[in-house]
Amino acid sequence: MVFDLLPRIGLKPKDYLLKILLPAIIISIVLTIIGIVFFKGFILYLYLLLPIIILSSAIIYPYIVLDSQKNKINERLHIFITKFGTLSITDLNRKDLLKILSEETEELGELAKESNKLYVLTDKWGRSLAEACRFLSQRTPSSEFADFLDRLAYALDSGEELKEFLIKEQDIVMDDYAAFYKRWLYSLDMYKELYVSAMTSVAFFLAFSILVPFLLPYDFVFMATISLFTFFGIELLILIIIKNSIIFDRLWHTGEKPTDTDKKLKKWLIISIILTIILLSFLIWTKFIIGLSPFCRIPYMILIALGFTPLAIVGIITSKEENKVKRKEFVFPDFLRSLGDSVSAKGGGMVESLEYLSNHDFGPLTENIKRLYKRLALNIDSNKSWRFFGYESCSYLIQLFSDIFSRCIYFGGDPKIAANIISNNFRKIVQLRKSKYQTVQQFIGIIYGLGGGLALALFASLGVAKMINEIYSSLSIPETVVQILHVIPIQSSGLLEYIIFGTLIVYSAISGILIKILDGGHKYAALLHFVIILWICAIVAYVTKLLVSQVLGASVPIY
Numbered sequence: 001m002v003f004d005l006l007p008r009i010g011l012k013p014k015d016y017l018l019k020i021l022l023p024a025i026i027i028s029i030v031l032t033i034i035g036i037v038f039f040k041g042f043i044l045y046l047y048l049l050l051p052i053i054i055l056s057s058a059i060i061y062p063y064i065v066l067d068s069q070k071n072k073i074n075e076r077l078h079i080f081i082t083k084f085g086t087l088s089i090t091d092l093n094r095k096d097l098l099k100i101l102s103e104e105t106e107e108l109g110e111l112a113k114e115s116n117k118l119y120v121l122t123d124k125w126g127r128s129l130a131e132a133c134r135f136l137s138q139r140t141p142s143s144e145f146a147d148f149l150d151r152l153a154y155a156l157d158s159g160e161e162l163k164e165f166l167i168k169e170q171d172i173v174m175d176d177y178a179a180f181y182k183r184w185l186y187s188l189d190m191y192k193e194l195y196v197s198a199m200t201s202v203a204f205f206l207a208f209s210i211l212v213p214f215l216l217p218y219d220f221v222f223m224a225t226i227s228l229f230t231f232f233g234i235e236l237l238i239l240i241i242i243k244n245s246i247i248f249d250r251l252w253h254t255g256e257k258p259t260d261t262d263k264k265l266k267k268w269l270i271i272s273i274i275l276t277i278i279l280l281s282f283l284i285w286t287k288f289i290i291g292l293s294p295f296c297r298i299p300y301m302i303l304i305a306l307g308f309t310p311l312a313i314v315g316i317i318t319s320k321e322e323n324k325v326k327r328k329e330f331v332f333p334d335f336l337r338s339l340g341d342s343v344s345a346k347g348g349g350m351v352e353s354l355e356y357l358s359n360h361d362f363g364p365l366t367e368n369i370k371r372l373y374k375r376l377a378l379n380i381d382s383n384k385s386w387r388f389f390g391y392e393s394c395s396y397l398i399q400l401f402s403d404i405f406s407r408c409i410y411f412g413g414d415p416k417i418a419a420n421i422i423s424n425n426f427r428k429i430v431q432l433r434k435s436k437y438q439t440v441q442q443f444i445g446i447i448y449g450l451g452g453g454l455a456l457a458l459f460a461s462l463g464v465a466k467m468i469n470e471i472y473s474s475l476s477i478p479e480t481v482v483q484i485l486h487v488i489p490i491q492s493s494g495l496l497e498y499i500i501f502g503t504l505i506v507y508s509a510i511s512g513i514l515i516k517i518l519d520g521g522h523k524y525a526a527l528l529h530f531v532i533i534l535w536i537c538a539i540v541a542y543v544t545k546l547l548v549s550q551v552l553g554a555s556v557p558i559y
Contacts, residue, residue: 005062007139009069016062024058027051066141072110073142074180075247080111081148081166081173082425083404086418088163090411095123107400109248114140130156144176170421174428181432184247188439188518191242192446198238199450202231206454206503207461210496211468220465224499231503235510243517249436250520251325253399255391262394265318265524272314272527280307299545301501305538308531315528322521325395328365329430332398333423335362335369336405340419350409351376368393383410401426440519444529447511451533454507455540458500463548501541508533 006013028051035047057064083104087097101108102116114136121132130153137149148169155165209227210220253259258266283303286295295303335357342353354373362369368389375385386406390399401422408418512530516523 005066009062009065009141011062011065020061021058024054028055069110070141070143071247073114073140073145074177075249076107076109076111077144077173077177077180078425078429079107079400080115081170081177082401082422083108085163085166085170085421086404086408086413087411088166089417090408090413092411094129094162095119098122098129106254111145114145128156129162144173144180147176148173167417167421170425174425178428178432181247182435185435185439187245188443191245192443194241195238195443196446196450198234199454202234203454203457206231206500207457210458210461210465210500220496221499224496228499228503228506232506232510235507239510239514239517242514246517249433250396251322252522253391253394253396255399257391259392259394261321261392265314265321265522268314268317269524272310272312275310275313276308279310280304283307299542300498301538301541304501304505305531305535308534311527312531314524315526315531318522318524319528321394322525324364325393327363328368328393329395329397329426329433331362331365332393332395332401333426333430335365336401336419336426337423340416340423344414344416350382350415351379365393382406397426397429437519440515443518444515447515447529448533448536451504451507451511451537452540455504455537456544458503459541459544460548462497462500463545467548501537504537504541505534508537 006016031051031054032048035044035051039047080101084097084101087100092100098115098119102112102119104115105112108115117136118129118132121127121135122129127135133149133153133156137146137153140146140149151169151172152165156162206227209223212223283295283298283306286292287298287300287303298306338357338360339350339353342356343350346353351373354369354376358366358370358373360366371392372385372389375388376382383403383406386402387399390402393399393402405415405418405422409415508530511533512526512528513523515529516526
């Protein structure tokens, strides 16, 4: 039942009835009355879908929230088990350990709330940790987390030490996370099919809207405008669906203060925008206002794509920085394992070990290691030094796991054990990310191909529409036939073409954003994909227009 789920999502039955279900019922009734009064026939049935959707959403709201909480728990399991395992080998008692986990809301999300429940049960209600785990396992929405709590309860009841259990549990929970991650990768294939199907349907709809004014009394520009907004809405809807379905797996750091790399990227973003504004304004002015040769002979599709090309500068630089961050993540486990072994062998000499390791080559991470050594050598604040190390690496994973390592050492943990736990889990996450990047690359190829296909379909349909328009305009058609056939005014054909190309620009922009949402990278890199897709659309559109005008014999200029 719906009401049985409310305590699990932290919602009181009274709040659910008064704030969600009752308003949905009232709105649905009002919309139904409005529909019955003002609409009839097919339009009425179509309109009545709106109150049905609103009421259904209110009814299934607890299920939606529960599923969302489950995914939010599963997507942070790797962070939780690593932090829990490393902190368990310190001098902290169980209550302090749970309190620390409950305060990590930014890194653990829903798992911080679950940890807070365990803390309240043990600290406020006087329950043992085993009883609290068993109680929470029956109420948490994640089956993976519930299984972990049950295993923890059994281990504690049998007298096993918490840290021994958590060290052995690392591989089990990481395997659960890997299975969850791979299920999400498989779901990306479904999103590929969804995206291809949606874009194919939209391309057919757009092509049909170009030709339908020959059969129905609608203006071509009006139909093209409606199609543009429909296309924008569908693209935005798909973007929202995919964004809300992907798991949390970001690449870039989350530091409050911008690093040198962030400042460099922002500088290049400003330069790229200024160059784009200058170049695009110059090209539009020379072609459409003063007609300066040779710019006036450049096809407007190529001209627009050329005007937006400077945006690729910041996109290329950002992509290079992303690749550098990925290489840093690849060598970070080796660095941390070497550091843990060295510190353990030297009996706690962190600064001496870092001085020794800073002379070794760890690729792009070497410079960050040298800065870390210099900060720790000042002996001011070791936690801040490690935090700056994570920020300056620009990697969210390095930022997160280096902070876990530093806190473990701060609370008296064994650096060798902590480094082994973190490096093993880190390596598994990096391997999973490789599979994700490969899947995203396939998705990028599909998006690029759909851009060319969309341009081909739209401009081929436009060429056919222009040919039919010229044929009708050159014939003496009886008045009765004129009432059936609707001929596009020649002065609106150019505007119609610009609207269609505007659709391709919208597709390029949203697709660039979608790609960066999928791979979790820096948002500035979306500009590179935007420019590439726009160039593909522009070239295909121009070539299609050229071929259609020659094959069908249309006398419309090709630029």
